[in-house]
Amino acid sequence: MYVRGYVVDGRNNGLEAINVAIVGSEQGTQTNDKGYYELAVDSRTADTVVYFGLGYKDTFRALPIHIDKSITINVVLQRDTTELKTVDISAIRRDKGTMSNIDTRVLRLTPDAAGGVESLVKMQLGVHSANELSSQYSVRGGSFDENSVYVNGIEVYRPLLVRSSQQEGMSFINPDMVGKVNFSAGGFAAKYGDKMSSVLDIEYKKPSAFEGNVTAGFMGLSAYVGYADDKFTMAHGIRYKTNQYLLADKLKLKNGKAIFKGLDTKGDFDNSFVDYQTFINYNITPKVSLSLLGNVSQNLYNFVPKTQRVQFGTLTVQREFNVLFRGLEKDRFATYFGAFTLDYQPSHTTDLKLTASAFNTSESENYDLIGAYSLSDVSYDNSGDKKTELLGRGVFHEHARNRLSATVVSLIHSGKSRLLSSDVEWGISAAKELITDRIREYERRDSSHYSVPHDGSEIRMVYNLTSNNSTNTTRLQAYVQQTRKFGWLGADYSLNVGIRANYWSFNNELLLSPRLNLNINPRWKRDFMFRLAAGVYYQSPFYKEIRQTFTDSLGNSRINLNTDIKAQRSLHLLAGMDYFFRLWRRPFKFTAELYYKPADRIIPYSVDNVRVRYVGENQAVAYTAGIDVKLFGEFVPGVDSWISFSYMNSREDIVRIGGDLSGDHYSVHTNKGTYLGEIYPGYIPRPNEQRYSVSLFFQDYVPNHPEYKLNLKLVWADGLPFGPPRSERYQAVYRTKPYRRVDIGASREFVRGRDRLLGRQQIIKTLGLHLDLLNLFDIRNESSFYWVSDVSGSQWAVPNHLTGFMVNLRVSVDF
Template sequence: MLCGTFGLAQNATISGIVLGSENEPLSNVNITANGLGTTTDPDGFYLLEITSDKETTIIFSHIAYKDVILEKLILTTNETFEFNPILKSEVTQIDGVTVSATGEKTVNGILTISPESIRKIPGANSGVETILKLLPGVSSNNELSTQYAVRGGNYDENLVYVNEIEVYRPFLIRSAQQEGLSFVNSDLVQDVKFSAGGFQAKYGDKLASVLDIKYKTPTLFSLRADLSFLGASASLETVSKNKKLSSVSGIRYRNNSLLVNSQQTKSNFNPAFTDVQSYLTYHISPKFQLNFLGNIAVNDYNNEPLNRQTNFGTIDNLQALVVYYEGQETNKYTTALGALKGSYFLNENTTLKLISSIYHTTEEEYSDVVAAYELGEVDSNLGSDTAGEVLTSRGIGSQFNRTRNDLDALIFNLEHKGTHVMNSSVLEWGAKYTHEDIRDQLRESEFIDSAGFSIRPPRPEFVNNQPSEPFTAPLIAYNGLNALNFVKTNRFSGYTQIGTHKTWNNADVYYNVGVRAHHWTVSGTDIEKVSQTVFSPRAQFAIKPEWEKDMLFRVSTGLYHQPPFYRELRDSTGTIQPNVKAQKSFHLVAGNEYSFLLWERPFTLISEAYYKKLDNVNPYTLEDVRIRYAANNTTEAYVYGAEVRMNGAFVPGTESWVSLGYLKTEENRDNKGYISRPTDQRIKFAILFQDYIPTIPDLKMYLNLVYQTGVPGGSPSYADPYIFQNRLRDYKRADLGISYIFANKDKQYPKTHWLHNFKELSLGFEIFNLFNNQNSITNTWVRDADSKNEYAVPNYLTSRVLNLRLGIRL
């Protein structure tokens, strides 16, 4: 499909509630925009469609109040923008807001992502994370995973909030195909904000990033459903007759068989990933609002591997690893979250909130898998009857893995937050108490047999001189863990920050200064009680000069601490180390945002450079998505890099972007010297592209391309990282989606037509891994009996897969 020049009228939506000076809803407020108009209902609600990709001025007027004018508003196609103005009787307000092709322009380094793009862009795990992985500073080498690494951090260094409520993920996930569903349900999302570093003090204590999700507060009834070969989802939006109670709920089912069965390991795979979520809003009075967020997720993962053949080597020396399996994996993760938030609008300048939440997870990881393998030469003669088959064996052996892991975790949060507006300044504060109760039993063992004898671990006490000297060491597992941990952590944290907007020499100047404090105590059965405290000052500064070009410059800096969570306290033997300190990172981020018109359409060029200095680092190993910490603070590290991203309407009525990033991160363990960290993702290039056929504008195309250089990894689990600094192969992937729009808000039908009842109806297909690239995330290590060489046999990820998809909204 080619980029056409055919123009197409596309719309965006602005909605919200209009309030008076006492925070009471105002009815019959006139809202006009470029000849279009509407009025608020008795509860102050309004909904207005405007032309997208075009600068718009919106005026809110009422006979008893002064006008509110929203200027320089540019929304992208199908974007929904929420604006809740307060009309006053004594002064006229002029609110200048510039919205670029990616959303609301901000000065604190927060990127806003369109929810419509999230729902449309194809991906093996479609949703918020698929979009994030196309950003230059975000990397993930596994399409089945919803986890991501940001600017040299690992998966545990990212904060995720849904309507100001912190959410968590299961603890025991070790491979991406076990993950199933992300917590965030993209059908319920209204607003997505993301910061890759240098974020404000009001956000929590992590080292890498913040994902700030806002679920919808519906104003109309709506029912949405999505069906595909990978599963199904449905969401329901409701509003009571008096508009006081609204709810948005969703149910999802996912089955990864289509993707997992495209891998080289053939198996009887029976996963069932299901979750139900609901977010309710109740306006008790104009001054008090109550919200509830609930989630229940059940992930059943059953896998019975059968066999596998992986060819590797060269054409002249083609070899294969053939594996036959017995046994199965049975894993189950059951999680539940309930949260209640109360918001009290003391007056037009002060808002007080109280948030409580409880998260409970029970996780079982049981497996007994025997793998008998053969390493041999492959018949590479294409004309032979045995082409592709193993002719001669050069190594045989077997491996038995047994796992019996159980975890029960309960996390309780109670938090107060407040906001006070003072002329051109905003004061924010908060205090939070967290209680974590973790009960964990680890029982893992791995036995390796080669040619009739059991191999002991590669440790000094098992070095022998047989047959010259008798060797009487006991037979034990090659790798083994056996631990029982009962750990409780109590945390007290708080923050205060102030943000100010001033004018200096006709330039707009913004700054935000704040500080966080975190005190925690670790205790438990047979565990020494340890308490620690950290402080984290942070600051952001931005200036928008009065230039003809729309430029914004920003700088952010600060200290970011990450007090250890349960897994960071557990070392490689499963033992809890309560004295582990908080990892510390100094951030320095400088960025520029340039908004401009190209081909009479809005574009934005965003560039950032960053540097991080890390101390008290807790080193770890990474295998697939499983992180194992050393549970010490003997390492220091650094990260630096630069990113650039250009986004806008490359095709009229669409949003696309191109991004490029470079980073380097190294660590120094025990003063041995600097080596690359497991997340040293040097080059990242990504494209998100949307298009349509000019003569058939309802036929849409969505494409995302990712290229990432290989990260250090794939070494044996016992390997010394100072010896094994091998890198995985480069990660290359393209996902394509093509759909036909039968009905949407711009394409409605009369009552006599069968499509009249559909607000949206689309049908299409997706091709994952379009070019069938062979990506790998780990290696299987096997030894050649003849040469004594040890080979790294890649464990390839998913190959090309076709998926059909049907979308409905009533």
């Protein structure tokens, strides 16, 4: 027999993750995303059910004395309005499966150069990033393109032409509109799409009353407003961002020295990133609702560089690279997105959805930059005076006229129901993908008044690339998965089994992806939870992966589309555990995960800043193996902090190039030209292999004055492999310096009814003042490299540094 029903709030909104348990026993369950629950009961021993959840008062319901059939109990929970003496509500959630919940309440307090939900994602297990200006991230050795992002069950896309992090602007996700965030670094269920590394699942909130907030700072502003009545909810958010303050160094001392250090390249930045989003929901009947999710964004990046000065080298050998620029860069990225969803609930156990969506991006990249550069040796005499010796000089000219337009129109049906004591979810979708690509870019280099490369007969480019391609393809996807809970051998189990299918008309490839997740909660030790996951995961190509570059004898390169491309394939094997314990009378959770991901049909790629360029052919096999550990809990009473450590090994071996099945190799000769044999590099580090990573997020507050808060974020990660531009993959034998960064945020929050500053007015609920100290120790991390030659012919990798120490001030108002 079962007790079933809904748990709702005062406005009849279903409450998710509310605990429902039989008092005095270990029987319990949680409500789903609609607030529905179903709990098996023993009529001989059960007499009272308790309902409890974070932020709500415990509610008890007595069961009838004699239960001879299943009954329905619907419960309305009241908010717990007890005034807290600490900073924030803290709770350790028992995440189930490989999906973990991210608490976004600390987002406003988190100091970060890029901002956004991704700043918290980068602190999760297995996630790596080496660029504070970008919202992109790598998960367990994968590329930036291997991460799925869903908003309200709809997959969203990133711009395709973005070359550097300062062009990138804002991510799709609006932090002000976020309700729930779940993330998985691998082993995720079949309902999530065909990507090999991770999934970020975002659900926008439905406001329960009129609400809003405004935030303004040195790096932009945002505004949000929400409204609700009995049948209608709406939320609107607008964001404006500029990174001029981060990139430039306008503030200087009397001696001309910059107070804050921007990028190495100095000039006039004129860029702006604007984004508007709306989420509207209307309940037509108690069982039928219609919603709209819409987005319009425009990113403008205009830059007139003037000078660049980089000092680099070792303690014994120091170099200085100087450039005088002419020209400008002018880029535009415009994105439009809309999705209508019809939601029908024929019963309390079944939910059916039909979604029609459209996405369009229009991108243009234009630059003509001429730079006169010099490379010098730097030394200091006994008196400390600086001496330079010229090693080489030259001129480069970089030119681009790139255009890309992409449109994706899709129709999606998804559903879930409770059948035969298990939860069944399914989905099917059809999408039309239209992409047009026009690339015209080149680089000319003049060294000692000779065009490089020099053959004495004609002017040649050191690099040039052209593309004129279009695609018109259809993609079909479907999945079905079942989740069943049962008890066996002294433990409670949750088993999720599913399969996913994908067909793409471009290469006529059908993919089948079986996946399994098993979660174990021992009854003998409730402080432990274990999980196992296994499955086949494909990286179904979108567009960048199918572009294959061909170079003729004169060095001219063009892009063709490879219709023989296959989806990259990986096997995920994962074992993890959570240990819940109390220390200093406060809750903590220790998490550990071991994983092994062999892969084949890999498409090798290179990374320059945030631009990923694929070779456009399945050439390699690869593997990634590692361990992630995390300690999460109340190091300070009432607020959550955590520290995590990751270690991994991610390698690939190029086993074929075109029709050559011998793979990657090169010949070895003596100085006199005598052939000695072939060298096969074998497994080499993948471009995003950061072998170790340590991250720390710490919250604190002033004792007896919790309105004064302090947040600290620390990252220390291994450097990334790199090599000369347009070289063979096995030549990437260098590594950037370790990525190290410390950000500190301090804030003061004024609350209506508690602080005199807000008086008795009824409009403003809270007022927050925030001070962010970014890159506190002014460590100049490296994003990419420019390669130059000296008079002896030796090549030098000149680093392009990221931002230095900065200060950001923000003001936030909630009403």
